[in-house]
Amino acid sequence: MTPEVKPLVAGNWKMNGTRASLDQIKAMAEGVKGDLSDKVESLICPPVSLLYVATALADDSPLKIGAQDCHQKVSGAHTGDVSAEMIADCFGTHVIVGHSERRTDHKEDDALIRAKAESAYAANLIAIICIGETESERKSGRTLDVLKAQLAGSVPDTATAANTVIAYEPVWAIGTGLTPTVEDIEEAHAFMRAELASRFSGEGSKMRILYGGSVKPGNARELMAIANVDGALIGGASLKAQDFLSIYGAYEELTA
Ligand code: PEP
Numbered sequence: 001m002t003p004e005v006k007p008l009v010a011g012n013w014k015m016n017g018t019r020a021s022l023d024q025i026k027a028m029a030e031g032v033k034g035d036l037s038d039k040v041e042s043l044i045c046p047p048v049s050l051l052y053v054a055t056a057l058a059d060d061s062p063l064k065i066g067a068q069d070c071h072q073k074v075s076g077a078h079t080g081d082v083s084a085e086m087i088a089d090c091f092g093t094h095v096i097v098g099h100s101e102r103r104t105d106h107k108e109d110d111a112l113i114r115a116k117a118e119s120a121y122a123a124n125l126i127a128i129i130c131i132g133e134t135e136s137e138r139k140s141g142r143t144l145d146v147l148k149a150q151l152a153g154s155v156p157d158t159a160t161a162a163n164t165v166i167a168y169e170p171v172w173a174i175g176t177g178l179t180p181t182v183e184d185i186e187e188a189h190a191f192m193r194a195e196l197a198s199r200f201s202g203e204g205s206k207m208r209i210l211y212g213g214s215v216k217p218g219n220a221r222e223l224m225a226i227a228n229v230d231g232a233l234i235g236g237a238s239l240k241a242q243d244f245l246s247i248y249g250a251y252e253e254l255t256a
Contacts, residue, residue, distance in 0.1 A: 001224070001225065001226075001227070001228075001229065001230065001254065002193070002205075002206070002208075002209075002227070002228055002230050004206070005161075005206055005208055005230050006039065006040065006041055006208075006230075007039075007040050007041070007208070007224065007230050007231035007251060008040075008041045008042075008043060008165060008208055008210060008230065008231035009040060009041070009042050009043070009231050009232055009234070009244075009247060009248045009251070010042075010043040010044075010045065010066075010094070010128065010165075010167075010210065010231065010232065010233050010234065010238075011028075011043065011044045011045065011233075011234045011235075011237075011238025011239075011244050012045050012068060012096060012099070012212075012233060012234065012235050012238060013044065013045060013046045013047060013068075013238060013239060014047075014068065014101070014235060015047060016047070016239055017046050017047050017050055017239070018049075018050075019050070019053070021046070021050070021239070022050065022053060022054065022057060024239065024240060024241045025044060025046065025050075025054050025057050025058065025063075025065075025241075026057050027241035027242075027245075028042070028044060028058075028063055028241045028244055028245060029057055029058040029060075029061035029063040030061065031241060031244075031245040031248075032061060032062050032063050032245070032248060033061055033062065036248070036249070036251060036252060036255070037062035039251065039255045040231075040248065040251045040255065041062070041064065041231075042062060042063050042064065042248055043063070043064040043065070043066055043093070043094055044058075044063060044064075044065055044066070044238065044244070045065070045066040045067055045068050045094065045095075045096055046065070047068070048067055048068070048082050048087075051065065051067060051087065051090045051092055052090040052091075055090055055091035055092060056091075059091075064093045064094060065091070065092055065093065066087070066092050066093055066094030066095055066096065066125075066126075066128070067082065067087040067092050067094075067095045067096070068095070068096045068099065069082070069095065069096065069097065069099070069102055069116070070082060070083055070084040070086075070087055070095045070097065070116055070119060070120060070123075070125075071083050071084075071116070071119070072112065072115035072116045072118070072119045073119065074119070074122075074123075083119065083123070084116075084119045084120045084122065084123035084125050085122075085123045087123065087125060088123040088124060088125055092125065093125065093126060094125060094126045094127075094128055094165075095116075095120045095125050095126075095127060095128065096128045096130060096167070096233075097113050097116040097117050097120065097127055097128065097129055097130070097154075098110075098113035098116070098117075098129050098130045098131065098150075098154050099130045099169075100130060100132055100169060100171045100174060101174075104171075109153075110149070110150060110152075110153025110154045111153065113129065113153075113154040114153065114154050114155065114156050117129055117154070117155065117156050117159070117164070118156050118158070120163075121156070121158060121163050126162075126163055126164065126165060127159075127163065127164050127165070128165045128166075128167050128210070128233065129154050129155055129164060129165070129166055129167065130167045130169050130212070130233070131146075131147055131150035131151060131154060131166065131167070131168060131169070132146075132147075132150075132168055132169040132170045132171050132173075132174075132212075132213070133146040133147065133170055133171065133172075134146075134171045134172060135171065135172035138170065138172065143170075143188065144187075144188070144191050147168070147188060147191060147192055147195075148191075148195060151166070151192065151195050151196070151199075152195075152199075155196075155199075159200060159203070159207070160200070160203045160207075161203045161204075161206035161207045161208070164207055165207070165208045165209075165210060165231075166192060166196070166207060166208065166209045166210065167209075167210040167211075167212050167233040168185075168188055168189065168192060168209060168210065168211055168212065169211075169212035169213050169233060170188075170213050172213075173212075173213025173214050174212070174213050174214070174235060175214070175235055175236060176213075176214060177214050178213075178214060179213055179214050179215075179219060179223070180213070182222065182223075182226055185211055185223065185226050185229065186226050186227055186228075189209055189211070189226065189227065189228035189229055190227065190228055192209050192228070193205070193209065193228045196209075208230040208231060209228055209229065209230050210229070210230060210231045210232055210233045211223055211224075211226070211229045211231075211232055211233075212232060212233030212234065212235070214236075215232040215233075215234045215237060215247060216237050216243070216247070217237065217243050217246035217247055217250075220232065220246070220247040220250040221250040221253065221254065224250050224251065224254055225254055232247060234247060
């Protein structure tokens with residue numbers, strides 16, 4: 001955790017979920033009502049097919065709804081893409097950009113991710129910018145160099161603590177059940193904090209840095225207690241309200 005920074009517990013449903021899954025969003029929206037929501041923010045990013053209905057379901061709840069990607073342009077001939085403006089039009093508040101699955105599947109590079117984040121700002125969305133090393137980069141001792149380069153390349157100069165969240169997701173920890181050691185996460189987050197503070201001064205000191213990669217109810221308390229870990233980006237365990245709420249609930253003790 002970072003003193004005076006409100007943590008964010010965010011779920012990324014990826015390409016999972018149909019209308020039948022909206023019951024889970026309803027349960028999450030109910031489950032985050034209560035005093036803890038004054039201290040911790042919560043967010044679910046369902047597939048864009050569910051976005052508009054999900055925002056309506058969460059309308060009277062502190063649960064925020066976001067999207068998993070956006071195009072860098074506002075509109076135009078880009079079949080299959082969705083702009084940040086369209087996400088905002090559906091009352092989405094956040095958009096994930098640069099998830100490793102998009103970096104790999106769609107060959108997205110830092111410059112494109114930076115442009116997507118800028119388009120998110122223009123639509124008044126909060127950009128969740130994902131970075132993280134691959135297994136071979138970690139094994140060859142290049143983790144911090146990769147994080148430095150991705151932060152420099154993917155995060156726009158106009159980033160602030162209000163419009164940007166960084167998500168550190170070691171690629172080898174996503175969906176694998178593996179997590180780095182507490183010491184490794186601590187080192188990576190301290191490094192990113194120093195980089196952000198040196199580039200953005202006060203804003204960089206307050207910018208949220210989430211950890212993502214096999215966060216589960218069973219390890220959430222330990223991971224969320226690490227210095228400079230300001231919440232989680234959760235894949236698999238965010239699909240079920242019970243698991244998501246249990247991870248969110250780890251902050252009961254941590255913020256007591
Ligand atoms: C993710 O998709 O961003 C992620 C961290 O997935 P999981 O929690 O399933 O590892």
